Amino acid sequence: MSEHPATGPATGTYRIQLRGTSDSRHFGFAEAAELAPYLAALGVSHVYLSPVLQAAPGSTHGYDVIEHDRLSAELGGPEAFRAMAARFHGHGLRVLADIVPNHMAVPDPPELNGPLAALIEDGAESPYARWFDVDWEEGGGRIVLPGRGEPNYRRFFDISGLICLSQEDPEVFRRTHALMLGLVAEGLVDALRVDHPDGLADPRGYLERLSDASSGPDGPRWILVEKITTGGERLPGDWRCAGTTGYDALGMVGGVFADPDGERPLTEAYVAFTGGGPASFDPVEYEARRFAAEHALRPEMSRLLKVLCRVLRVDAGDGARRADLQAVLLELLAAMHVYRAYVVPGEPPTRQAVEVLEEAAERARTRLPARLRRDLDLVVRLALGHEPKGGDPGDLAEFVVRFQQTSAPLAAKGVEDTAFYRWSRMASLNEVGGDPSRFAIDPEDFHAYCAGVLRDWPATMTTLSTHDTKRQEDVRARLAVLAELPVPWTEAVGRWRAWAPKGSPLEPDLEYLLWQTLVGAWPIAEDRLGEFLTKAMREAKTRTSWLDPDSEYEKAVLGYARRALVDEGLTADVGAFVAMLEPYARVNALGQKLVQLTMPGVPDVYQGCELTGLALVDPDNRRPVDYERRRERLARLDGGGEPRDLDDEKLLVTSRTLRLRRERPGWFGEGGGYEPVRAGGEAARHVLAFRRGGGEEGALTVATRLPAGLERAGGWGDTYLEVGPVPWRNLLTGEVHQGPRLEMAVVLAVHPVALLVSGVAE
Template sequence: MTEPVPPAGGVPTATYRLQLTPEFGFDAAAGLTGYLAELGVSHLYLSPVLQAVPSSQHGYDVTDHTRIRAEFGGEEGLRALAARGLPLVADIVPNHMTVPVPESANARLWDVLQHGPAAASAGWFDIDWADGKVTMPVLGDGVDVSAEVVADGDVLRYHDHEFPVRPGGGGLADQFYRLAPWRTPPGYRRFFDVSSLIGLRVEDPEVFEATHEVILRLVADGVISGLRVDHPDGLADPRGYLTRLRERAPVWTVAEKILIGDERLPADWACDGTTGYDALNMVTRLFVDPAGAAPLIDLFTGRTGFPRDYDTVRYEAKKQVLAQFFGGEMDRLTRREPELRAAMVELLAAMPVYRAYVVPGEEPPAETVKVIRAAADAAAGRADPALVARAAELVLSGPAETVTRFQQTCGPVMAKGVEDTALYRWYPLACLNEVGGEPDHFGVSAAEFHEFCAGMAPYTMTTLSTHDTKRSEDVRARLAVLSELPAEWAAAVDEWSRQVSFDPKLDYFAWQNLMAAWPISTERFAEFLYKSAREAKTSISWIAPDAAYEQGVREFAARAIEVCGPSVAAFTERIDACARVNSLGQKLVQLMMPGIPDVYQGSETTDFSLVDPDNRRPVDYAYRRTLLGAGGDSWDADKLHVTASALRVRSRLDPVAPYAPIETGDPGEPGEHAIAFARGEQAVVVATRFPAGLARRGGFGAATLTLPPGRWRDVLTGAPHTGRVPFAHLLARYPVALLEKE
């Protein structure tokens, strides 16, 4: 096997992700560099830094590629941050820009709206100019355009929106755009179903250069040492884009690519790996007891009325979002052969992954052909088989426009149909409902986990929490315990539901997340449930609000905490000893498995956050800084100790150190409650699994672990070990061990 070649700029040993905001910019980040260096990370990983909407809390709504964001401190502030000694990894957004309000804040878009297809910036955006106009969905329901859209010199205004008047143009009908109701599909490719984010044509060399000029200059100057590429599946040619990027910026680069099941990153993508959702889901499942699957599914279906079959729920969700949100995309995809619309819809609904890797004019990879054929077989049972076959052939070897459009539509349909719909409907155990997750796959064996790790790219990113995770790692650690205690959990839910109820399709979801995020304020919990109900789209949605239902959600949240809070707190307290074991175990495994580990802001201690924006709240770094120096005897102190110890070992570990499984025991033996592996001849990792079951059997007893040859020291306790060691001795202080060779 050829040894992997690192990018020219080298690779981190570990990264730390910060969410920059107008309130927390480069100066604030600079104040953390000493703490983060002491924690043990090698690189600081920043959310997007180019100019975005001034009030943006995330930065993915870029307005100007020529400037570093002023609210953060501008380029001067970024350079000063880099000078503090921690190399920087930047999150870049090649797929889209924002359609701001007012629209004049995006100069490139303004140029296109004013001058149409002949504009200097016309090549920037993926616009449908079929009839010479681009549809802009900004109008409220029942708007009288003639009364509410007013002329103001060379600008047309509608509330806070503003649009340019074309040279020589008069009224609204004379423009290169049409204003349409807000539910109307826009006349441009967008990010998922978000009409306020307009797709870029970064495959055009001129657009690539203009949108990357600042980032490439900062890479060349050594200010930026690594890149994270947002949503490459949205691009017309992700392979070509990554190749061009690597040529111009030969630094460590990871792509936000969601992989499903056994899917692997294409070998011809010029990047070092993914942003880690594949690793996250494998680590989560490692701590979920598969024995809990049947009783938890029984409990879920009995309480919600949803079917046992997740595939059915996923299919129905994808069909719903295709009908509600992606009409415009389907129009463009089937414009040449409109009779294929139903077949294309079914083919998209049947696709199991976010993208089919077909490059127009090239022979598609065998795995891609297999995926498309399997989807076509499924679709043929729901649409005309001959038309489905024709659609599949077009997707594999048809005109470039069709091949590319289909691939660019796969991701949004998966994201909105699965991530943002099905995963809010089918949730027997919500820790499995993560980005890229498969909630019907309960648990993985140690052998399956070892096999996954053996196939990992050495420089890919690994993570447990991100700015996009639906539940933080410690929320998932608590939920995983339920897989070991389904009867006790069912009794608790029954007690709470007798006292407070609202909507069967939401209540059970609410109880899981209330318990796992406890303690939580009524406001945070209500906002989470409100968003979740809209995502599920069973009673309300973002495009079909219902004031009475929404008020009911908020009242349920308040009553659940007021009436059942003490009982929820007591249940959480009972399981937290086990949740702590899961929390420390998954953290150590993620930090020491193959790949470059990322620590999301604040997750070096316990963090019980829910979906964004809850997981982007400010972090109390003063507390963490004090705890790092003082230590203590708490879950927070233990997690920080495990994190810092592992990061320091990683700084001394060869990133391509081989991964070697260590036998812990056969199923049915005490050792099955542990996972162990070595990294080369330098480090050994041991973590406890299924702690509730381990406690029921009375602990590890006399079970032992045989260490690799040599003398080893547990960096967590300082204890020396060699040869055959009883688990009970090795894991006496912590439920995990991290051994370094002396």
């Protein structure tokens, strides 16, 4: 019998990375099912699964689907999936499944993908031609596969091994979603996470179809989208979903624990270290976007230009005119600071879409010669769906869609997968959905953000780590301390740079990233560091790349890193520096975790991150998790044991908060409210606090921020919070504190955070 009914609102999720390989890292449906008792004890409401459909042979992540009508045999097949779902439901847990509508794999051999095999056989005449986005003219009526020329199909980003689907076609939607929607209807899957909706022709229309098709007697399913918002971008309000997978929350939470006073000295230190490297991110982003457009995404840019020329009736032989339009497209797309504008053909553009394109045009205008500015205005009008005189509506509609399906991968490849590896002033800021130029978040801005989430997207997801983050949450928490200690950091990195008698073979930015990586992920083994550095330098694409690797340079970089890890003097110095950071990193790690778990939205815990998460970018963050260690620690804490280390403290914060959310969903949902609680006293700036719930009952989150500065100021002193005149019980210690004034020196004497509840019996 279920201890917790598998109904009610989502209160917390736990992400599991399934792996169907035949090696020791295999983790399928049966292994996931074994976690049911532990995850129920941890306090989550949903188990959040990576893709479960049949993927390409040897897949380590499941996003390279080859069969939409079959559950992965490598993960265990349908019987194991049903047994897993039953086990979860029996423990009061629901299933959140990750679906991949945007693309399928081009496997080796390609015949393993049935629809693709039919396409190869029959070309444009195949009944599966409607499934895929192929430029038949470019291939002479046939599909051009990798290794046989330039691929003539729309790819997922620049990955030729993934071919994009045309989900706007009702038959494609029906055929590719039938199995998953059947699992939903049967009650085996309770909620859906949509991978990369920005790649679809019509994300809004897709979500309307998905919501309608998955809704049950109790109404719409909980649907989340992996939509990355950047800067001031907002999720379109007319999307039929509960919100995003939480990258916006990740950036806000991390930012509020960073010291803004560290921006100037760390920028100066970076510029000095790199020998005059850019002091701002903007020029790096621009050059990286241009690089991606001219290289990685050249086929997509060429196809977009061809459609534009068709709209404007530019003759194929008019090379000069085509070159002008190509320059305009390049500059406009390079100037966009968001993924796409969400213009729907045949509909007036939204105000947000107009703002996005007009702002991009203003930036592009400064980089174009005066003679092309009229063309720029024309292209912007077309991208907004304004039809030219005598134009073909079908051609215009294709341009509108294809422009957005080009801007989205350009943002991903140009910024996250290139620029983020070229400018490492503060590596913890170079995160998916983040803005490296935004150094810190003011608490007032954080509170305003939370109020907006509660108002607009109360059931959105929040997160601190995912399978796509560049570095896990506690690496970032440790690196954030550098903003409070810029002088010790600058001195340390200067010593380390002088360590090698013959100097460093690394490019200056890569070397600066190396030392930050050692500090953030310490201790780290050679294989993990080598994997990270290989990815970092190839993604930067300055001296080497995935397509054109420079083996000599890479060998020199990895050899330098290897020697660094075995030099006793150097490692002792790095270890001592990390030890100096640890007390402050502990405060940041616990603070950001408690805030993420209690702020508006539904918190996700990425696998293993209920303990310290020090993994780097994939595949490092997909390594097997030691769940037995976590079970033992949780059982000891539940048995009354005191936390022995940071792992225990983080597990305590995670479990007690998730359980409270599950027991009191009304406090944390749409009607629970969000009220900033401002501190008074001499160290007030070091407190971040807010209330959830209403009336006399509710929860109070208290977190310490900027701990090194707090220590320099002499501690809490008379700092306090004014709260209701009722007793408040700290769920982390069991202590009861009487309001209306809570002294921070008392409340935070044991842990640097507190989760207080009022109006609830012991």
